[in-house]
Amino acid sequence: xxxxxxxxxxxxxxxxxxxxxxxxxxxxxxxxxxxxxxxxxxxxxxxxxxxxxxxxxxxxxxxxxxxxxxxxxxxxxxxxxxxxxxxxxxxxxxxxxxxxxxxxxxxxxxxxxxxxxxxxxxxxxxxxxxxxxxxxxxxxxxxxxxxxxxxxxxxxxxxxxxxxxxxxxxxxxxxxxxxxxxxxxxxxxxxxxxxxxxxxxxxxxxxxxxxxxxxxxxxxxxxxxxxxxxxxxxxxxxxxxxxxxxxxxxxxxxxxxxxxxxxxxxxxxxxxxxxxxxxxxxxxxxxxxxxxxxx
Amino acid sequence: xxxxxxxxxxxxxxxxxxxxxxxxxxxxxxxxxxxxxxxxxxxxxxxxxxxxxxxxxxxxxxxxxxxxxxxxxxxxxxxxxxxxxxxxxxxxxxxxxxxxxxxxxxxxxxxxxxxxxxxxxxxxxxxxxxxxxxxxxxxxxxxxxxxxxxxxxxxxxxxxxxxxxxxxxxxxxxxxxxxx
Amino acid sequence: xxxxxxxxxxxxxxxxxxxxxxxxxxxxxxxxxxxxxxxxxxxxxxxxxxxxxxxxxxxxxxxxxxxxxxxxxxxxxxxxxxxxxxxxxxxxxxxxxxxxxxxxxxxxxxxxxxxxxxxxxxxxxxxxxxxxxxxxxxxxxxxxxxxxxxxxxxxxxxxxxxxxxxxxxxxxxxxxxxxxxxxxxxxxxxxxxxxxxxxxxxxxxxxxxxxxxxxxxxxxxxx
Numbered sequence: 001x002x003x004x005x006x007x008x009x010x011x012x013x014x015x016x017x018x019x020x021x022x023x024x025x026x027x028x029x030x031x032x033x034x035x036x037x038x039x040x041x042x043x044x045x046x047x048x049x050x051x052x053x054x055x056x057x058x059x060x061x062x063x064x065x066x067x068x069x070x071x072x073x074x075x076x077x078x079x080x081x082x083x084x085x086x087x088x089x090x091x092x093x094x095x096x097x098x099x100x101x102x103x104x105x106x107x108x109x110x111x112x113x114x115x116x117x118x119x120x121x122x123x124x125x126x127x128x129x130x131x132x133x134x135x136x137x138x139x140x141x142x143x144x145x146x147x148x149x150x151x152x153x154x155x156x157x158x159x160x161x162x163x164x165x166x167x168x169x170x171x172x173x174x175x176x177x178x179x180x181x182x183x184x185x186x187x188x189x190x191x192x193x194x195x196x197x198x199x200x201x202x203x204x205x206x207x208x209x210x211x212x213x214x215x216x217x218x219x220x221x222x223x224x225x226x227x228x229x230x231x232x233x234x235x236x237x238x239x240x241x242x243x244x245x246x247x248x249x250x251x252x253x254x255x256x257x258x259x260x261x262x263x264x265x266x267x268x269x270x271x272x273x274x275x276x277x278x279x280x281x282x283x284x285x286x287x288x289x290x291x292x293x294x295x
Numbered sequence: 296x297x298x299x300x301x302x303x304x305x306x307x308x309x310x311x312x313x314x315x316x317x318x319x320x321x322x323x324x325x326x327x328x329x330x331x332x333x334x335x336x337x338x339x340x341x342x343x344x345x346x347x348x349x350x351x352x353x354x355x356x357x358x359x360x361x362x363x364x365x366x367x368x369x370x371x372x373x374x375x376x377x378x379x380x381x382x383x384x385x386x387x388x389x390x391x392x393x394x395x396x397x398x399x400x401x402x403x404x405x406x407x408x409x410x411x412x413x414x415x416x417x418x419x420x421x422x423x424x425x426x427x428x429x430x431x432x433x434x435x436x437x438x439x440x441x442x443x444x445x446x447x448x449x450x451x452x453x454x455x456x457x458x459x460x461x462x463x464x465x466x467x468x469x470x471x472x473x474x475x
Numbered sequence: 476x477x478x479x480x481x482x483x484x485x486x487x488x489x490x491x492x493x494x495x496x497x498x499x500x501x502x503x504x505x506x507x508x509x510x511x512x513x514x515x516x517x518x519x520x521x522x523x524x525x526x527x528x529x530x531x532x533x534x535x536x537x538x539x540x541x542x543x544x545x546x547x548x549x550x551x552x553x554x555x556x557x558x559x560x561x562x563x564x565x566x567x568x569x570x571x572x573x574x575x576x577x578x579x580x581x582x583x584x585x586x587x588x589x590x591x592x593x594x595x596x597x598x599x600x601x602x603x604x605x606x607x608x609x610x611x612x613x614x615x616x617x618x619x620x621x622x623x624x625x626x627x628x629x630x631x632x633x634x635x636x637x638x639x640x641x642x643x644x645x646x647x648x649x650x651x652x653x654x655x656x657x658x659x660x661x662x663x664x665x666x667x668x669x670x671x672x673x674x675x676x677x678x679x680x681x682x683x684x685x686x687x688x689x690x691x692x693x694x695x696x697x698x
Contacts, residue, residue: 090638092639092640092643093640111695112695113695113696114640114643129691129695130695131643131691131692131695131696132643132646147691149647149650149688149691149692150646150647150650165687167650167684167688168646168649168650168653183684185650185653185654185657185684185688186650186653202680202684204653204654204657204681204684205653205657217353217357217545219357219358223676223677223680225657225660225661225677225681226657226660240354240382244673246664246668246673246674247664259452267668269449269452271378271381271382271452272382273382277350277382280354280357280358284673284676284677286657286660286661286664286674286677287660316543316546316547319546320539320543323539323542324539327533327534327538328530328531328532328533329530329531331531331532331533331534331538332528332529332530332531332532335532335534336528341534341535344534345534345535345536345538348534348538349538349541349542349545352538352542353542353545353546356546419524419525419528420528434525438521438522438525438526439525439526439528441526444492459486459487459492462486463486466486466518466521466522469521470517470518470521473521
């Protein structure tokens with residue numbers, strides 16, 4: 001082979017490599033100004049989204065777009081900013097990793113399909129949804145809604161309105177208070193937090209574990225089919241308890257044992273009050289065991 | 296213009312579920328007579344009955360989300376009322392027993408007399424309040440409210456046989472008290 | 476049968492709680508015994524009087540101010556309404572606080588862009604939630620509606636422009652199977668104890684989880 005041919009082959013190879021790199025990823029870096037409480041909508045069909053709150057009036061996007069992406073879709077400014085990934089083919093195959101800084105008090109709406117979502121240091125509101133991916137939210141957002149189908153959902157903040165749901169994945173909520181809706185089908189559901197006005201927890205086969213307090217007149221509901229339920233409340237809680245299970249066992253540290261509904265059924269029911277009552281605790285399972293214990 | 300009372304009620308409930316206190320007040324006014332009657336008969340005296348009735352409506356407000364409108368609101372309130380009245384019995388056992396025997400002449404003197412009904416029923420309501428709490432509860436649930444023994448057993452956590460025995464006792468005591 | 480026997484069973488006789496044979500025996504005794512007949516008359520009079528008691532009794536004073544105060548949390552004077560069971564901001568179709576659950580497949584679920592527009596359009600399903608203690612027929616009807624909603628959603632998924640990858644589809648199917656297995660368990664328990672309020676509620680909320688998950692998949696899958 002002549003040296004010229006080698007050279008052109010080498011160049012061709014390099015160009016080929018470069019072309020493949022260009023196809024493999026596009027680095028992106030862009031910024032737009034945004035108001036302090038801007039609505040920031042983010043959509044990344046696959047890959048990962050990392051959102052970090054900061055004290056600048058700006059939304060910046062850095063990261064790498066995946067193969068098949070035709071560009072970053074970054075529009076808006078001021079009160080409303082949108083970040084998305086344009087694709088020329090089935091978006092599920094386009095895996096991009098995006099890191100986005102937003103004003104700390106922004107209102108976030110994040111959607112993905114096959115991507116994970118992480119949010120930190122945002123004190124506005126966060127709504128994050130994905131199908132195949134985990135969600136991890138930390139920071140002081142007061143309203144959080146995190147929903148996945150195949151992925152764990154972890155919320156560790158100080159939210160007063162929280163919704164955390166998955167289907168095939170664990171759900172953990174820490175530091176929440178006020179209103180809570182948490183559910184999963186298969187994974188375990190764990191809530192530790194402050195004082196709740198309303199806490200509703202549901203699984204099908206995952207275990208439910210709750211440790212927290214109840215405001216006066218609050219209500220706590222936990223329901224599973226076969227998952228076990230453990231509720232830990234302060235020893236001084238004043239609540240009306242309504243517990244039932246079709247075939248599970250019941251352990252109650254607050255007083256009376258459950259009574260069988262009849263000789264011919266395993267069904268057990270337990271109704272009692274502690275203190276002067278007021279708050280209400282209701283637990284219902286098909287076969288999951290129920291444990292009430294003192295914090 | 297909603298002419299159908301059930302539709303009107305559903306509209307009120309929907310508003311109350313959304314947090315409208317005025318709508319809930321309308322539901323309270325429409326249903327408090329029924330609720331209070333049950334509380335009064337179960338409690339055996341007015342002050343406690345008033346507290347229970349309040350508890351019922353507070354609990355109803357908290358549980359409003361679970362009312363789906365498939366029955367009348369009063370039908371949904373009814374088991375809730377029974378529940379509150381029965382729970383109250385369980386949790387206040389430590390207080391001084393209000394059990395009066397028929398030997399006690401003051402048993403017939405009560406500060407508040409039910410406002411409706413003929414002479415005979417005033418006597419019966421009065422006599423009811425003299426019964427021991429357990430017997431009274433079963434009598435009210437079975438003979439006044441129409442529940443079956445199986446249902447009463449489930450609600451009060453006793454055996455069906457016990458429910459029947461309590462009813463027998465209640466009826467006997469009432470007949471003695473009313474001198475019939 | 477002695478008078479003592481009869482009198483001890485008089486309550487059950489009057490309430491109609493006796494087996495045929497015993498019932499007949501007591502009837503026979505009563506026919507020939509004035510004393511026991513008198514007792515029966517008095518008992519029936521008492522029971523009738525109880526059943527005729529006024530259905531309503533008005534309390535001596537208006538209780539509403541105190542009820543309202545409690546609902547407003549006046550104890551701590553927070554001025555914040557104690558909310559009904561489902562907080563308004565969280566009320567989604569899958570939480571169904573209203574009188575009827577409407578499972579609406581919104582237009583957003585259907586394919587946008589090139590391709591045939593689905594002729595059927597969104598189907599708003601009116602699923603009457605099964606009342607606590609509902610008769611089996613109502614339950615069956617509700618289950619049929621849920622099955623219909625599931626089928627519609629699965630069909631929407633199949634029709635979408637960007638089909639799920641085989642792995643994604645397999646994972647979804649596995650998730651749905653877990654829910655279906657749980658539904659089967661609850662149904663079995665319900666057959667043994669029909670009308671059980673807790674079980675009925677478990678059944679409908681498990682269905683709603685399934686619908687909710689499918690809705691989310693379909694919605695997030697649109698481009």
